[in-house]
Amino acid sequence: xxxxxxxxxxxxxxxxxxxxxxxxxxxxxxxxxxxxxxxxxxxxxxxxxxxxxxxxxxxxxxxxxxxxxxxxxxxxxxxxxxxxxxxxxxxxxxxxxxxxxxxxxxxxxxxxxxxxxxxxxxxxxxxxxxxxxxxxxxxxxxxxxxxxxxxxxxxxxxxxxxxxxxxxxxxxxxxxxxxxxxxxxxxxxxxxxxxxxxxxxxxxxxxxxxxxxxxxxxxxxxxxxxxxxxxxxxxxxxxxxxxxxxxxxxxxxxxxxxxxxxxxxxxxxxxxxxxxxxxxxxxxxxxxxxxxxxxxxxxxxxxxxxxxxxxxxxxxxxxxxxxxxxxxxxxxxxxxxxxxxxxxxxxxxxxxxxxxxxxxxxxxxxxxxxxxxxxxxxxxxxxxxxxxxxxxxxxxxxxxxxxxxxxxxxxxxxxxxxxxxxxxxxxxxxxxxxxxxxxxxxxxxxxxxxxxxxxxxxxxxxxxxxxxxxxxxxxxxxxxxxxxxxxxxxxxxxxxxxxxxxxxxxxxxxxxxxxxxxxxxxxxxxxxxxxxxxxxxxxxxxxxxxxxxxxxxxxxxxxxxxxxxxxxxxxxxxxxxxxxxxxxxxxxxxxxxxxxxxxxxxxxxxxxxxxxxxxxxxxxxxxxxxxxxxxxxxxxxxxxxxxxxxxxxxxxxxxxxxxxxxxxxxxxxxxxxxxxxxxxxxxxxxxxxxxxxxxxxxxxxxxxxxxxxxxxxxxxxxxxxxxxxxxxxxxxxxxxxxxxxxxxxxxxxxxxxxxxxxxxxxxxxxxxxxxxxxxxxxxxxxxxxxxxxxxxxxxxxxxxxxxxxxxxxxxxxxxxxxxxxxxxxxxxxxxxxxxxxxxxxxxxxxxxxxxxxxxxxxxxxxxxxxxxxxxxxxx
Numbered sequence: 078x079x080x081x082x083x084x085x086x087x088x089x090x091x092x093x094x095x096x097x098x099x100x101x102x103x104x105x106x107x108x109x110x111x112x113x114x115x116x117x118x119x120x121x122x123x124x125x126x127x128x129x130x131x132x133x134x135x136x137x138x139x140x141x142x143x144x145x146x147x148x149x150x151x152x153x154x155x156x157x158x159x160x161x162x163x164x165x166x167x168x169x170x171x172x173x174x175x176x177x178x179x180x181x182x183x184x185x186x187x188x189x190x191x192x193x194x195x196x197x198x199x200x201x202x203x204x205x206x207x208x209x210x211x212x213x214x215x216x217x218x219x220x221x222x223x224x225x226x227x228x229x230x231x232x233x234x235x236x237x238x239x240x241x242x243x244x245x246x247x248x249x250x251x252x253x254x255x256x257x258x259x260x261x262x263x264x265x266x267x268x269x270x271x272x273x274x275x276x277x278x279x280x281x282x283x284x285x286x287x288x289x290x291x292x293x294x295x296x297x298x299x300x301x302x303x304x305x306x307x308x309x310x311x312x313x314x315x316x317x318x319x320x321x322x323x324x325x326x327x328x329x330x331x332x333x334x335x336x337x338x339x340x341x342x343x344x345x346x347x348x349x350x351x352x353x354x355x356x357x358x359x360x361x362x363x364x365x366x367x368x369x370x371x372x373x374x375x376x377x378x379x380x381x382x383x384x385x386x387x388x389x390x391x392x393x394x395x396x397x398x399x400x401x402x403x404x405x406x407x408x409x410x411x412x413x414x415x416x417x418x419x420x421x422x423x424x425x426x427x428x429x430x431x432x433x434x435x436x437x438x439x440x441x442x443x444x445x446x447x448x449x450x451x452x453x454x455x456x457x458x459x460x461x462x463x464x465x466x467x468x469x470x471x472x473x474x475x476x477x478x479x480x481x482x483x484x485x486x487x488x489x490x491x492x493x494x495x496x497x498x499x500x501x502x503x504x505x506x507x508x509x510x511x512x513x514x515x516x517x518x519x520x521x522x523x524x525x526x527x528x529x530x531x532x533x534x535x536x537x538x539x540x541x542x543x544x545x546x547x548x549x550x551x552x553x554x555x556x557x558x559x560x561x562x563x564x565x566x567x568x569x570x571x572x573x574x575x576x577x578x579x580x581x582x583x584x585x586x587x588x589x590x591x592x593x594x595x596x597x598x599x600x601x602x603x604x605x606x607x608x609x610x611x612x613x614x615x616x617x618x619x620x621x622x623x624x625x626x627x628x629x630x631x632x633x634x635x636x637x638x639x640x641x642x643x644x645x646x647x648x649x650x651x652x653x654x655x656x657x658x659x660x661x662x663x664x665x666x667x668x669x670x671x672x673x674x675x676x677x678x679x680x681x682x683x684x685x686x687x688x689x690x691x692x693x694x695x696x697x698x699x700x701x702x703x704x705x706x707x708x709x710x711x712x713x714x715x716x717x718x719x720x721x722x723x724x725x726x727x728x729x730x731x732x733x734x735x736x737x738x739x740x741x742x743x744x745x746x747x748x749x750x751x752x753x754x755x756x757x758x759x760x761x762x763x764x765x766x767x768x769x770x771x772x773x774x775x776x777x778x779x780x781x782x783x784x785x786x787x788x789x790x791x792x793x794x795x796x797x798x799x800x801x802x803x804x805x806x807x808x809x810x811x812x813x814x815x816x817x818x819x820x821x822x823x824x825x826x827x828x829x830x831x832x833x834x835x836x837x838x839x840x841x842x843x844x845x846x847x848x849x850x851x852x853x854x855x856x857x858x859x860x861x862x863x864x865x866x867x868x869x870x871x872x873x874x875x876x877x878x879x880x881x882x883x884x885x886x887x888x889x890x891x892x893x894x895x896x897x898x899x900x901x902x903x904x905x906x907x908x909x910x911x912x913x914x915x916x917x918x919x920x921x922x923x924x925x926x927x928x929x930x931x932x933x934x935x936x937x938x939x940x941x942x943x944x945x946x947x948x949x950x951x952x
Contacts, residue, residue, distance in 0.1 A: 110236040113146050116228045124225040125448035128273050130411050131225060133262040137163055139228055140255065147235040148172040149246060155308050159288045162259040164308050169234045169251040174207055181207050181250055182317065188476040189318035189397065190547050192484065203473045208465045209319035211312060212458060213254040213389070216295050218261025218286040220327035221269075221410050222450035227255035229451060230458050241463055248466035252312055252319065258294055258305055261286035269410045272771070279409030283774035285712035289721040293714045293922060295324070295388035299555065299583060301516050302721065302923045309389060314396060314518040320476050321359065321399040321461065324390040325454050328404040330414050332424050334374025334440045335453045336381060336404040337363045341426040342566040344383030347550040348394040349479040353383075355399035355472075359461040363403070366460040367438075372453055374440030379426040380404065384561070386579035387554070395550030396518070397479040403457045405450040418442040425575075480547035487544035487552075492595040495556040496530065497586075499538035502848045505632045505681045506926045507591045508611045511540055514555065514585075520546045521607040528602035533594055540607070541600045555585040556593050561831075561889035573823045574891060576857070580830030581888035587832045587852050590927020613681030617673050619666060620656075620686030624673065627683070628660035628846040631726070631926060634933040636682040637662050638727035641700050643672055648695035651842070651940055655689035660845025663687060663695050698938040703730040704747040706738075708755070708776040710764045715753040715799060715918060719932075722923045728936055735778040743789035744910075749936055750789060754800040754858060754918050757808060783809045790910035797913045797935050799920075801858040806912060813865040813873060814914065817899045826895040828855045831888025834880045835901045842939050843904055843913055844876050846930045852886055853877070853901050853917045854925045860916040862900040877902040877931075902931065911939070 119139055122129045131139075144152035144167075151168040158164050174181060184202035187194050214223035231253065233242070245251075256262050268282040285291035290303065297306040313322060328336065338360030344353065360377045367375040381402055385391040393400025408414040418441060421430040432439060465472050487493075501507040514521055524539045544552055561567070561581035568574055586593040615636075617624065626633040628649070640647050646665035653659045664673070664684065677684050705723070707716050723730050733750065737743075743750065752760070763777020764770055778785075787810055790796050798806060807816055818826045832852040839847045861879070864870040879896045905912040913935050919928040 110147070110238065113143065113232070113235050115232050123448060124229045125222060125446065125451035127413055127446055127448075128411050130221055130266040130269055131228070132266045133162055133224070133256055133259045136224060136228055136255065136262070137165060140165060140167060140231060143231055143235050149175070150231065150235055151175055156304065158259045158305060159303060160260040162263070164259060164305065165255055166308070166312065167231060167253040167255060169231075169246070169253060170207070170249065171246040174247070174250055178250070181209070185209050185317060185319075188473055189480055191477055191481055192546070199477055203470055203477065206473050208249040208321075208469050208472045209252065209317055210249055210321045210462055210465060211252040211254070211317070211319045212323045212325065213257045213309065214325050214454075215255070215262055216257040216324060217292055217326060218258050218265040219281055219410065220407060221265060222327060222405060222447050222454060223325050224256055224262045225447070226325065226451045226454040226458070227253065229455055231255070233455070233459070244466045245459070245462045248469040249462055251462065252317065254309060254312075257309060258287050260288060265410065273412075277769070277771050279412040280769050281410070281711055283709040283711065283770060285714065285717050287717070289717040290922070291712055291714045291717055293718065295390075296386050296579065296922060298389040298392050299387040299517065299585065300513060300922070300924050307516075310516060313389065313393060313398065314516065318396060318518065319398060320472050321355065321401065321465065322390065322393045323401045323403060323457070323461065325457065326402060326404045327407040327450065328380070330407045330445060331416060331420050332406065332422055332430065333376040333380070333427065333436060334372075334406045334445075334449070335367065335376070335457070336379065336402070337367075337375055337377045337457065338401040339378055340381055340383035340385075340402075341379050342382060343562045343564070345391075345554070347553050349397055349483050349550075351475050351479050352394045352397060352399055355475070356394070356401055359399060359401060359464065362464050363457050363460045366456050367453065370456060372456070373438045374406070375438065375453075376427060376436040378435045380424045382425060382578050384577060387583040392551065395548065395554065397476065397483060397547055403454065405453055406445060408445055408447050408450070411447050414445045416442045416445055483547050483549045484545050487546060487549040490544050490549070491597055492544055492553075492557065493599050494544060494596050495542045495552065496533070496535055496594045496596055496600065497540040497542070498592055498594065499524075499536040501592055503590060503630050503926075505613055505630050506589055508613055508681070509926065510585060510589045510591045511607065512610050514542065515607065515610060517548065517551050517555070519548050519552060522604035523607050525603045525605055530600055530602065531596050531598065533596075535602075541602070541604055543599070545599075554583060557584070557595065559584055559887040563889065574827050574889070577829050577889070580856075582831055584832060584887045587887055588854060588921075588925045588927060590848070590851065615677030615680060615682045615684060617670070617677050617684040618686040619670070620688040621666070622663075622687045622690055623666040623668070624664040624684040625657045625687045626662040626664065626685075628658065628662055630682055630846070631929045631933065632680045632682050633662055633846075634728075634930070634937070635726040636676050636680045637698065637937070638729075639676045639679070640664060640668065640672070641698065642727070643669070645669070645672070647698045648691070649698055649845070649937070650691065650695050652694050654691055654694045656685075656687050657691070657694075659840065662698075663691055696938075696940040700729070701748045701936055701938055702746065703728060703936055704733040704737075704743075704750040705730045706750065706752050706760070707732045707734055708759065709774045710759065710770065710776050713753055713755050713759075715755065718923050719751065719753050719920055722920050722929070725923070726929075726933065728933075735776060735782065738778045738782040738785050741785050741788070743785055744792035744794045747789070747794065749795045749797065750786070751797045751932075752799070752802040752805065755802050756858075757801075757804040760802070760805060761809075790912060791908040793909040795911045795913065795935060795939070797915065797932070799915050799918050800856070800860060803860050803914045803916065806914065810907070810912070812905050812907060812912065813867060813869040814862050814903055814905060815865060817861045817863045818895055821892065821895055824891055826892035828859070828888065828890045830854070830856050831890055832886040833884050833890065833896075833901075834886055835877045836880065837877045838875065841874065841876055841904065843934050844931065845934055851877070852927060853879075854921050854928070855917045856921070859918075860914070861896045862903045862914060862916055864903075872906040874904045875900045875902070876904055
């Protein structure tokens with residue numbers, strides 16, 4: 078069946094969609110629905126059968142068939158995945174509801190944002206609306222059950238005719254994303270099938286299971302750097318804003334059998350209380366159904382804390398969505414796992430593996446199959462729909478209450494708005510940040526003229542983000558300064574800090590280096606609503622001596638790369654002159670005007686007229702040969718994110734693996750080699766258990782690789798390291814630098830995913846274009862540098878230094894004295910080459926735009942005499 082809701086744009090729509098009827102419910106099936114084959118009949122085995130996985134293309138064909146045979150299901154291909162696979166969204170409801178999805182969506186819009194609507198419209202939306210419930214599967218592809226479960230779920234939707242299913246179809250609209258990472262389903266399935274029946278059966282794939290970002294694909298909801306994230310976010314944050322969302326996952330195999338909502342402590346405050354109550358309500362019913370069907374091992378209020386990364390299930394509560402997570406214990410991919418009772422352990426708020434109020438029915442151990450996971454995920458899918466359908470009006474009334482009350486809280490908050498000044502160090506990055514807010518469905522206004530507010534002068538074009546809107550909570554955490562809680566929930570019995578689940582801050586503005594001003598009174602300036610994404614287009618004006626590109630702009634690097642691609646002559650200013658700053662780029666006047674105009678339009682960079690001659694103030698740029706190190710053993714997500722970033726900014730690069738390093742003569746093939754954040758052990762020694770991986774996928778370049786990298790630098794190459802990758806240099810290269818926080822942990826020094834204040838020496842070619850004051854996004858594994866006494870330290874230059882005190886901007890920092898006045902970044906001149914040691918991930922998850930230039934500068938051509946140029950004047 079087909080229909081045309083607002084989200085179902087004209088695309089390649091695939092239209093006309095186990096546990097027998099949820100284990101023990103009535104399995105009444107009409108004659109029409111009886112003609113629909115079950116997954117077991119279609120694929121020849123039950124979903125979750127031992128050593129059996131279905132590829133994504135096979136699952137797509139099954140969903141197409143369901144859509145053709147069932148009038149309860151609409152199948153839509155919303156676009157292509159990163160590697161070109163179809164990304165499906167499945168719409169499930171009664172035929173009548175599917176025929177009127179526009180009306181369902183219109184009423185849903187009123188409840189999710191009641192501003193400007195009458196009480197009568199709200200009452201109509203509650204009385205006649207439907208609960209919208211989105212569920213996603215198979216985001217993490219080595220968690221293999223999800224993609225298989227979704228097929229069984231859709232079969233139940235298509236065929237069950239019992240009273241419970243009829244009510245679910247009548248009172249709810251389910252949006253099912255059956256494969257949130259389609260590419261990974263194929264990567265993992267193909268790998269598993271290749272080695273099943275051998276000694277390597279069940280080994281994890283040697284590569285990232287998302288082409289760029291692997292397991293980090295659920296850390297991308299607030300930035301939406303990948304197309305898969307954009308598809309899901311469109312549904313969750315803008316097109317629909319459902320009442321509830323569940324992200325079905327797997328966890329380790331040696332604790333509870335399934336984690337269910339609600340989250341453990343601590344929670345991140347700022348969400349409406351109802352959203353936390355709803356999570357507990359839905360989760361309690363899921364757990365109730367698990368035990369009703371004699372499926373032991375369900376736990377809630379444990380393992381996963383309510384303060385987590387801003388991935389989909391942790392950011393949705395601040396969208397007033399009951400954003401939930403299920404985590405089932407894993408097998409060995411599709412191979413059963415035997416677990417002895419004494420191997421079962423506790424976790425966060427499950428201090429021992431034994432009965433407690435949130436865990437009354439422990440699993441006793443034994444064989445654990447993927448089919449066990451599928452059964453639990455099927456129940457976790459339908460049980461919350463059951464109570465949502467039975468309580469439709471309550472759920473919808475509280476959808477309105479959450480939105481209205483959050484808006485009212487925003488009106489009463491100490492911070493009434495965040496103003497984003499038009500005057501920024503990098504205004505193009507500021508515009509990108511505004512687009513990120515719009516992608517969250519946040520209301521943003523733009524000032525029509527300059528204004529003053531609370532003693533601040535703001536230029537025309539400044540942006541105003543009022544907190545008096547339903548997404549108040551999202552705004553607070555993306556733009557407001559953040560302090561992670563330090564209390565009994567975040568420390569163990571001995572007083573040691575417990576690592577947050579991922580980051581301790583997700584401040585978008587701080588990551589992106591954008592200045593934001595919180596104000597305590599409503600902004601009354603003349604503004605206009607921003608209704609579409611900002612698409613910056615640069616201008617061009619040719620001067621006598623060509624064009625100047627502002628070196629403070631990240632996007633200037635993309636412009637330069639595109640110009641170098643076509644052979645244009647580009648140079649860089651090593652000192653300021655008439656019409657240009659130190660670090661600016663200069664484009665020769667003979668550059669093809671059509672190409673210049675195209676680059677300006679694509680990048681948003683202004684090509685400013687340069688009339689005065691540059692004289693000896695610039696040095697020419699040529700294309701650098703960039704090598705990016707990559708290893709096997711599951712891949713390295715930091716490497717993948719770096720690949721994505723380099724491609725986004727048009728830096729050509731070559732992937733270097735162990736065999737390339739071991740060939741030697743690296744300086745003859747590359748000018749710059751980048752070592753992403755990774756341990757020395759993984760790079761040099763390789764896998765902890767090499768025998769678990771086929772020989773051709775074992776990593777570790779050994780002492781010979783270390784020698785080759787050392788020779789690369791000695792012969793004039795530039796070696797760049799992120800965070801803990803610097804350990805290779807500290808241990809194996811003869812450089813006068815030490816890691817000041819080596820071996821420190823807990824109360825001695827602790828900074829888990831925080832933004833830290835640093836002062837940048839922006840007169841060096843590696844730091845051109847950076848502001849004097851900046852923020853480092855520091856994670857576990859980061860390094861802080863100090864020099865070793867002696868004459869050799871003259872070859873070391875501090876490029877960024879942490880403040881003397883008050884270092885923390887947002888997050889959690891213990892042991893500030895350990896890093897006070899110490900170096901965040903150093904450059905080391907060694908023989909003919911150079912080393913750039915970035916003690917933190919300057920490109921972290923393609924989120925930290927504010928420090929991109931610290932990488933980009935190293936990838937551009939450098940002056941022949943770095944030391945003299947670096948002393949060449951301020952910028």
